[in-house]
Amino acid sequence: MPDPFLSIAGLNAHYGDFQALYDVSMRVDAGEVVAVIGANGAGKTTLLRSISGLLRNTPGEIRWRGAPIGGLRADQIAGRGIAMVPEGRLLFASLSVEENLVIGGQSGRKGPWTLARVYALFPVLKERRNQASSSLSGGQQQMVAIGRALMSNPDLVLMDEISLGLAPVIIRQIYEALPGIVGEGLTAVIVEQDISKALSVSGRVYCLQEGRVSLAGQSDTASREDISRAYFGI
Amino acid sequence: MDWLNAIIQGVLLGGLYALFAAGLSLIFGVMRLVNIAHGDLIVLSAYLALTVTTALGLGPLLALVIVVPGMGLIGYTLQRAILNRTMGDDLLPPLLVTFGLSVIIQNALLIGYTADPQNLQAGAIEVASVAVGSIALGVMPLIVFGTAVVVIAGLQWMFYHTAIGRAFRATSDRQDVAQLMGLNRAHIFGLAMGLSLAVTALAGVFLGIRTSFDPAAGSARLIFGFEAVIIGGLGNLWGTLAGGVILGVAQTLGAKINPGYQILAGHIVFLTILAIRPRGLFPRIDG
Amino acid sequence: MTRMHVTRRTRLSTAALILMLPVLIALIAAPWWAGRADLRLMGEIALYMSLATLWNLLAGYAGLVSVGQQAYVGLGGYLFFALTMLAGIDPYAALPLAMLAGAVIAAPVAVLIFRLRGAYFAIGTWVMAEVFRLTFAQVSSLGGGSGTSLSASIVRGMADGRSGREAVAWWLALGAAVLVIGAVVLFLRSRQGVALTAIRDNELAARSLGIDIWRTKFIVYVVVGALTTLIGCLIFLQKLRISPDAAFSVNDWTAFVIFIVVIGGIGTIEGPIVGTLVFFALRETMADLGTLYLIALGLVAIVIMLKAPRGLWGFFRDRYNIEIFPLSRRVTGLTSKGS
Numbered sequence: 001m002p003d004p005f006l007s008i009a010g011l012n013a014h015y016g017d018f019q020a021l022y023d024v025s026m027r028v029d030a031g032e033v034v035a036v037i038g039a040n041g042a043g044k045t046t047l048l049r050s051i052s053g054l055l056r057n058t059p060g061e062i063r064w065r066g067a068p069i070g071g072l073r074a075d076q077i078a079g080r081g082i083a084m085v086p087e088g089r090l091l092f093a094s095l096s097v098e099e100n101l102v103i104g105g106q107s108g109r110k111g112p113w114t115l116a117r118v119y120a121l122f123p124v125l126k127e128r129r130n131q132a133s134s135s136l137s138g139g140q141q142q143m144v145a146i147g148r149a150l151m152s153n154p155d156l157v158l159m160d161e162i163s164l165g166l167a168p169v170i171i172r173q174i175y176e177a178l179p180g181i182v183g184e185g186l187t188a189v190i191v192e193q194d195i196s197k198a199l200s201v202s203g204r205v206y207c208l209q210e211g212r213v214s215l216a217g218q219s220d221t222a223s224r225e226d227i228s229r230a231y232f233g234i
Numbered sequence: 235m236d237w238l239n240a241i242i243q244g245v246l247l248g249g250l251y252a253l254f255a256a257g258l259s260l261i262f263g264v265m266r267l268v269n270i271a272h273g274d275l276i277v278l279s280a281y282l283a284l285t286v287t288t289a290l291g292l293g294p295l296l297a298l299v300i301v302v303p304g305m306g307l308i309g310y311t312l313q314r315a316i317l318n319r320t321m322g323d324d325l326l327p328p329l330l331v332t333f334g335l336s337v338i339i340q341n342a343l344l345i346g347y348t349a350d351p352q353n354l355q356a357g358a359i360e361v362a363s364v365a366v367g368s369i370a371l372g373v374m375p376l377i378v379f380g381t382a383v384v385v386i387a388g389l390q391w392m393f394y395h396t397a398i399g400r401a402f403r404a405t406s407d408r409q410d411v412a413q414l415m416g417l418n419r420a421h422i423f424g425l426a427m428g429l430s431l432a433v434t435a436l437a438g439v440f441l442g443i444r445t446s447f448d449p450a451a452g453s454a455r456l457i458f459g460f461e462a463v464i465i466g467g468l469g470n471l472w473g474t475l476a477g478g479v480i481l482g483v484a485q486t487l488g489a490k491i492n493p494g495y496q497i498l499a500g501h502i503v504f505l506t507i508l509a510i511r512p513r514g515l516f517p518r519i520d521g
Numbered sequence: 522m523t524r525m526h527v528t529r530r531t532r533l534s535t536a537a538l539i540l541m542l543p544v545l546i547a548l549i550a551a552p553w554w555a556g557r558a559d560l561r562l563m564g565e566i567a568l569y570m571s572l573a574t575l576w577n578l579l580a581g582y583a584g585l586v587s588v589g590q591q592a593y594v595g596l597g598g599y600l601f602f603a604l605t606m607l608a609g610i611d612p613y614a615a616l617p618l619a620m621l622a623g624a625v626i627a628a629p630v631a632v633l634i635f636r637l638r639g640a641y642f643a644i645g646t647w648v649m650a651e652v653f654r655l656t657f658a659q660v661s662s663l664g665g666g667s668g669t670s671l672s673a674s675i676v677r678g679m680a681d682g683r684s685g686r687e688a689v690a691w692w693l694a695l696g697a698a699v700l701v702i703g704a705v706v707l708f709l710r711s712r713q714g715v716a717l718t719a720i721r722d723n724e725l726a727a728r729s730l731g732i733d734i735w736r737t738k739f740i741v742y743v744v745v746g747a748l749t750t751l752i753g754c755l756i757f758l759q760k761l762r763i764s765p766d767a768a769f770s771v772n773d774w775t776a777f778v779i780f781i782v783v784i785g786g787i788g789t790i791e792g793p794i795v796g797t798l799v800f801f802a803l804r805e806t807m808a809d810l811g812t813l814y815l816i817a818l819g820l821v822a823i824v825i826m827l828k829a830p831r832g833l834w835g836f837f838r839d840r841y842n843i844e845i846f847p848l849s850r851r852v853t854g855l856t857s858k859g860s
Binding site: 267268270316319320325326327328329330331333334335336337338341342344345453456457460461464494497498501502504505508509512 | 645783
């Protein structure tokens with residue numbers, strides 16, 4: 001069995017005095033799409049923030065391609081090939097659509113993703129390339145956020161609740177574009193509250209409940225019952 | 235005609251004030267930091283230029299070649315060594331640390347150069363003038379005003395057409411997410427401060443040529459720069475130029491009425507604008 | 522089930538308060554046991570302690586970081602000189618009058634500068650102080666730009682004999698310090714005071730609780746302005762001479778005060794008191810170093826702000842959980858196995 005791309009062992013995350021994650025362990029192998037589900041406040045975003053470096057941890061708890069990254073700065077981790085689509089899009093309001101995408105490529109990593117390719121994936125963005133990013137609809141902003149993350153040609157992309165606040169038809173549109181993103185072997189960790197979407201797009205699933213891993217299984221064989229129990233902690 | 239002359243001189247003076255303010259405006263825009271030592275750093279630049287001109291026998295305008303990058307380096311180092319540690323949500327640490335810096339700089343200058351007023355000698359250009367109709371425009375004030383316009387235009391261009399400008403704007407919008415793009419926040423802030431002090435160096439040298447300066451001169455410069463920024467509106471560099479001009483005109487008109495009223499007139503105009511247009515004339519962001 | 526009480530007192534705070542009474546009596550008796558120079562120094566300490574306590578209330582509790590309080594110090598000095606010398610008012614009556622005038626002036630000033638936030642507010646307060654300075658420099662009946670002295674008749678009218686006048690000056694300073702510190706403690710224990718601490722800790726949450734932030738800050742600013750004006754009267758009563766530069770000096774009335782509070786500990790009552798004592802201990806031992814002393818102060822303030830932002834008292838308070846002035850409420854009666 002090859003070494004995991006991303007391995008997390010015994011991660012404990014804190015916000016000041018408040019502990020958000022307790023002894024979380026998981027692994028992601030190259031080319032996989034792993035879903036992380038859980039109720040609000042379960043710790044999903046904390047998990048992604050820890051991986052991306054926005055929340056610092058003890059160095060040994062998170063390993064990326066064998067090297068410990070817990071103590072690194074977020075910009076250093078971005079340089080090593082981990083990109084994040086943050087919850088709530090969080091686009092740069094002072095930048096146009098195109099500038100948001102271009103700055104995604106700031107770290108200068110080489111790879112298949114270019115501005116042209118992002119526009120091919122999301123044609124509507126090309127029409128609005130010079131508009132202020134804040135003037136776009138929610139779904140379009142999500143596309144920009146995803147494109148921005150792809151522009152850094154990452155080896156691992158973290159997606160935090162990309163369906164949040166979007167109309168169902170838009171959500172479907174975005175998820176339909178997902179195979180085009182991960183199809184090339186890009187590894188992804190997808191955090192979702194929408195369980196069916198999460199399972200449909202992933203190979204394996206972890207469930208978090210009050211900061212702990214309550215379920216780890218295959219997306220196609222996990223039973224509704226097991227998931228409900230793990231989700232709600234009943 | 236006298237009044238027209240006063241207004242024109244005020245506009246040109248505004249160019250100098252805009253240079254005082256541009257550095258202040260820049261770092262507030264990028265980092266939401268207000269540097270209380272800003273005025274003292276302007277004066278420090280003037281003293282640096284004094285040392286360079288004395289030691290190397292260069293004119294002060296030539297000394298800019300050394301002083302501007304020198305102050306830029308000082309700014310970068312200052313930000314990364316000390317000020318980055320104060321960045322955060324609490325407004326007390328940066329305020330008090332820069333206040334402490336202000337006291338240190340003033341007194342260090344006092345020890346190094348004594349309290350005697352100093353001057354930068356630029357030679358004949360200081361008194362040269364150009365006649366436009368019946369009004370004599372000083373060459374030096376014209377150069378200063380022109381420089382202010384060029385600097386602000388240059389900064390605007392940088393902000394909107396270069397990668398570093400993009401990085402500044404992104405960091406100003408969302409520090410955290412900017413890091414996800416691979417931008418090292420500490421470095422970006424350092425660059426912003428370095429750029430701010432480079433502009434400040436220009437301001438300091440021009441100040442030193444125009445009038446005499448002493449270690450305690452920084453407070454007044456900080457206040458003028460601050461007034462220009464507030465009058466013009468936060469987050470708008472061209473607004474800062476307008477603010478500088480308005481302040482300059484207010485002061486020269488006040489001086490026309492009575493020389494002792496010059497600075498007070500500026501304060502009163504500032505307070506009036508604060509009263510009726512609290513966000514300034516052309517605001518882009520909120521304080 | 523054990524009874525739980527909410528109380529403010531701790532053993533230490535009760536002990537300290539009991540000790541304060543004999544200390545206060547000894548201080549009141551100072552004119553009889555302290556030498557002339559020592560009495561002057563103690564007066565200076567009392568006045569600086571008052572300024573520091575007031576600045577701390579403004580910045581550390583109300584979040585209004587002002588670098589312009591010298592406006593009110595100078596205002597107090599000039600008002601006292603004007604009321605006694607130009608209006609012929611009895612000096613003892615001039616003090617509360619000046620204080621009232623300080624409040625009346627602070628109100629519109631607040632309305633104006635409250636439009637600014639954060640560090641811009643700070644510089645705005647500085648601009649106001651400069652406006653005061655430049656304005657008073659125009660008043661020729663008070664000496665214009667070079668200032669004036671307090672006429673001998675006024676000074677003699679306050680008490681008989683030189684030692685009598687020095688005792689009065691001391692008692693006024695001591696009284697002012699007790700008034701200021703007492704007022705601040707009582708205020709912080711009141712509902713307004715708790716509201717203030719809530720605002721300081723989380724403005725949004727405080728607002729959602731219905732606390733009127735603007736009004737609370739406004740009241741604090743005006744009261745601090747009034748009391749600072751009073752201290753200003755006493756400072757220049759001691760100095761016997763006033764000039765615009767001395768009255769509105771940023772160094773003397775703001776830089777030193779800020780350093781005192783930062784070193785002692787912002788946001789605690791004990792902090793400014795501790796800070797003042799440390800500051801004067803340093804000053805008396807380092808007096809000859811002049812400019813170097815100021816640089817050292819600046820360095821110490823920066824280091825403390827970066828390394829121990831809660832100051833000397835804050836450090837001890839956090840470490841050993843002590844408090845002398847009973848401000849925080851504690852729950853007693855909890856057993857160790859949880860309630």
